[in-house]
Amino acid sequence: MSIAQEKDLRSAGGSEAVAEGQLALKSPRERILIAARDLFYRHGVHAVGVEAIAEAALTNKMTLYRHFKSKDELIVTYVQQLANEGDDVLNRILAENTESPQKQVDAWVGFVEDVLTNKLERGCALANAAVELDTGHPARAVIEAYKQRKYDRLVGLFRAARYRDPDLLADEVFLLFEGARISIQCGGKGPASRVVGMLRGLLSSRPRLVEA
Amino acid sequence: MSIAQEKDLRSAGGSEAVAEGQLALKSPRERILIAARDLFYRHGVHAVGVEAIAEAALTNKMTLYRHFKSKDELIVTYVQQLANEGDDVLNRILAENTESPQKQVDAWVGFVEDVLTNKLERGCALANAAVELDTGHPARAVIEAYKQRKYDRLVGLFRAARYRDPDLLADEVFLLFEGARISIQCGGKGPASRVVGMLRGLLSSRPRLVEA
DNA sequence: GTTACCCGGTACCGATCGGTAACATACAGC
DNA sequence: GCTGTATGTTACCGATCGGTACCGGGTAAC
Numbered sequence: 001m002s003i004a005q006e007k008d009l010r011s012a013g014g015s016e017a018v019a020e021g022q023l024a025l026k027s028p029r030e031r032i033l034i035a036a037r038d039l040f041y042r043h044g045v046h047a048v049g050v051e052a053i054a055e056a057a058l059t060n061k062m063t064l065y066r067h068f069k070s071k072d073e074l075i076v077t078y079v080q081q082l083a084n085e086g087d088d089v090l091n092r093i094l095a096e097n098t099e100s101p102q103k104q105v106d107a108w109v110g111f112v113e114d115v116l117t118n119k120l121e122r123g124c125a126l127a128n129a130a131v132e133l134d135t136g137h138p139a140r141a142v143i144e145a146y147k148q149r150k151y152d153r154l155v156g157l158f159r160a161a162r163y164r165d166p167d168l169l170a171d172e173v174f175l176l177f178e179g180a181r182i183s184i185q186c187g188g189k190g191p192a193s194r195v196v197g198m199l200r201g202l203l204s205s206r207p208r209l210v211e212a
Numbered sequence: 213m214s215i216a217q218e219k220d221l222r223s224a225g226g227s228e229a230v231a232e233g234q235l236a237l238k239s240p241r242e243r244i245l246i247a248a249r250d251l252f253y254r255h256g257v258h259a260v261g262v263e264a265i266a267e268a269a270l271t272n273k274m275t276l277y278r279h280f281k282s283k284d285e286l287i288v289t290y291v292q293q294l295a296n297e298g299d300d301v302l303n304r305i306l307a308e309n310t311e312s313p314q315k316q317v318d319a320w321v322g323f324v325e326d327v328l329t330n331k332l333e334r335g336c337a338l339a340n341a342a343v344e345l346d347t348g349h350p351a352r353a354v355i356e357a358y359k360q361r362k363y364d365r366l367v368g369l370f371r372a373a374r375y376r377d378p379d380l381l382a383d384e385v386f387l388l389f390e391g392a393r394i395s396i397q398c399g400g401k402g403p404a405s406r407v408v409g410m411l412r413g414l415l416s417s418r419p420r421l422v423e424a
Numbered sequence: 425g426t427t428a429c430c431c432g433g434t435a436c437c438g439a440t441c442g443g444t445a446a447c448a449t450a451c452a453g454c
Numbered sequence: 455g456c457t458g459t460a461t462g463t464t465a466c467c468g469a470t471c472g473g474t475a476c477c478g479g480g481t482a483a484c
Contacts, residue, residue: 047258
């Protein structure tokens with residue numbers, strides 16, 4: 001119930017946040033964002049203090065406040081970074097499978113499988129942050145915009161793959177994915193572990209506008 | 213970003229946690245649990261201090277600590293209470309629709325609809341708590357047991373309704389429901405608002421062992 | 425060399441955190 | 455009456471919270 005033991009990355013043992021090698025040669029700002037990302041995700045934005053972040057980043061609180069004018073701004077940057085990387089992942093999946101939209105769909109399902117079988121998975125970091133943040137927090141707008149964007153891109157992908165009712169299909173796929181991620185940390189590993197098979201069955205049995 | 217304004221239930225305006233009438237004539241322990249439930253759900257277990265809970269319960273910190281030996285124990289009781297009520301709701305739905313398992317299924321979907329259209333919905337309180345709590349927290353075991361129980365009972369319900377592959381169906385329904393609840397607070401209201409229709413379609417089109 | 429800038433270290437601020445000691449009050453049972 | 459129990463009130467504890475002032479050292483530009 002305390003994270004005091006892992007404040008120092010140089011401490012022995014395998015429980016430190018991120019390998020020290022990842023932090024070397026990087027700017028303080030980058031180190032802070034790496035540390036914040038790890039600690040925020042593992043313990044939640046409210047359970048982690050700025051001092052713990054600074055020490056995990058091998059720096060101190062003053063340097064942190066030179067780059068972020070408040071903890072809330074650091075949270076917004078953390079969330080913004082996650083959203084950007086989420087967009088980038090989808091961009092890469094689409095760019096690497098330009099042969100056909102179906103290939104893109106398959107590649108995306110493979111990505112979903114990777115995410116859900118990751119042993120460190122503790123749910124969607126953005127959804128977790130949204131749970132902890134009050135409705136008025138500026139980071140909420142970033143999260144909501146990202147989720148909306150993700151849903152819209154799923155619809156577009158399914159439309160390109162010529163599925164009938166692409167938005168209904170996107171609804172299902174989107175909710176199944178989100179449900180699986182939140183269920184993982186609620187112990188309901190059973191349902192979540194079978195979601196990839198469900199997605200594949202769903203996507204292969206759905207009617208298309210044209211058949212192969 | 214502060215909840216200081218609503219510490220006092222007697223303050224004017226409509227933003228107070230629970231109506232004062234609900235608290236009158238109840239024991240301090242009950243009032244504390246009512247207040248904790250409201251504040252924990254609205255702001256998260258880490259964002260609410262024990263003093264705020266005590267004041268919202270029209271009592272004080274000492275009385276709180278006479279009934280709960282720590283904040284963590286209060287959190288466990290809060291979670292336990294939610295789990296018990298979740299069980300009771302399902303019990304009631306089943307007991308009120310003994311004519312046929314299909315009636316029970318329909319009634320459960322109606323309940324899901326009520327939950328998802330509640331304007332105050334901020335996701336599943338148990339899932340939200342799990343997001344905020346570290347893996348070792350005693351409340352986690354309560355949450356995980358409840359979610360497992362809920363899934364198992366869904367399987368049993370679908371089996372009684374003579375669906376083919378009741379556990380696969382329960383997987384889908386469970387994850388869709390969980391996904392919808394978490395998506396509501398991420399702004400993805402679109403997918404969540406259509407999940408009830410999806411559930412009804414899913415449950416009516418699934419193959420049965422016997423047809424009517 | 426000097427200037428300017430970035431960073432690390434320390435000490436500190438007021439506020440709040442979870443939790444407790446001590447005392448006063450009210451009310452039950454008998 | 456008295457006594458015991460439950461509650462309310464106040465003040466307080468050490469620790470930590472988010473955030474800042476100040477100083478000193480390293481380093482690159484010129």
